[in-house]
Amino acid sequence: EIVLMQSPGTLSLSPGDRATLSCRASQSVGNNYFAWYRQKPGQPPRLLIYDASTRATGIPDRFSGSGSETDFTLTISRLESEDSAVFYCQQYAVAPLTFGGGTKVEIK
Amino acid sequence: EVQLVESGGGVVQPGGSLRLSCAASGFSFEQNAMHWVRQPPGKGLEWVSLISRDGGVTLYANSVKGRFIISRDIIKNSVYLQLNSLRTEDTAIYYCTRGRQWLTDIWGRGTTVTVSS
Numbered sequence: 001e002i003v004l005m006q007s008p009g010t011l012s013l014s015p016g017d018r019a020t021l022s023c024r025a026s027q028s029v030g031n032n033y034f035a036w037y038r039q040k041p042g043q044p045p046r047l048l049i050y051d052a053s054t055r056a057t058g059i060p061d062r063f064s065g066s067g068s069e070t071d072f073t074l075t076i077s078r079l080e081s082e083d084s085a086v087f088y089c090q091q092y093a094v095a096p097l098t099f100g101g102g103t104k105v106e107i108k
Numbered sequence: 109e110v111q112l113v114e115s116g117g118g119v120v121q122p123g124g125s126l127r128l129s130c131a132a133s134g135f136s137f138e139q140n141a142m143h144w145v146r147q148p149p150g151k152g153l154e155w156v157s158l159i160s161r162d163g164g165v166t167l168y169a170n171s172v173k174g175r176f177i178i179s180r181d182i183i184k185n186s187v188y189l190q191l192n193s194l195r196t197e198d199t200a201i202y203y204c205t206r207g208r209q210w211l212t213d214i215w216g217r218g219t220t221v222t223v224s225s
Contacts, residue, residue, distance in 0.1 A: 022176070033210070035211060044216065044217055045153065047211075095167045096155055096170070097143075
């Protein structure tokens with residue numbers, strides 16, 4: 001099983017700031033089958049990035065994904081109030097599919 | 109509009125059973141794999157199960173293998189999760205998700221399962 005470790009656990013930033021979220025995998029993620037999700041309070045997760053760097057439909061370009069093999073990053077270039085949420089990483093290269101423990105982003 | 113609507117959740121005693129349903133609309137159901145993912149109260153996400161487009165391949169998390177069964181009905185555009193031998197640690201919101209191959213791209217709003225005596 002591929003274990004995903006997200007850091008930091010919590011990020012407290014102001015609107016307009018740049019946020020950098022990291023996710024490290026216990027082994028290489030094949031084909032860069034790696035995704036990021038945002039989960040706002042009381043809502044299901046929403047896909048932001050897939051294949052490590054491709055934005056999902058309707059996702060603004062202030063979200064970008066990068067990385068390969070075991071190290072992946074989600075960058076939010078200009079934080080907005082709606083980004084007050086928990087962000088999860090996921091690998092879908094091998095079963096069982098696994099998620100990271102999440103990074104909580106707080107907007108000051 | 110792509111839509112997934114889960115139902116069937118509830119309160120059940122340990123050792124009991126439930127059948128969750130997910131009705132899909134707005135896309136070609138037979139062209140997509142389907143997944144179930146769960147989230148215990150206040151905790152993170154855990155992938156539970158996958159069924160391939162034709163139903164020929166099913167996969168399970170080790171934590172539910174031998175207790176849960178995933179199935180699909182192409183005529184009804186629905187996917188199901190039979191939960192047997194339920195444990196308190198199965199308490200969670202259960203989300204149905206569309207699979208683009210193995211990517212979980214569209215999520216329903218979830219149905220809540222509570223296992224308690």
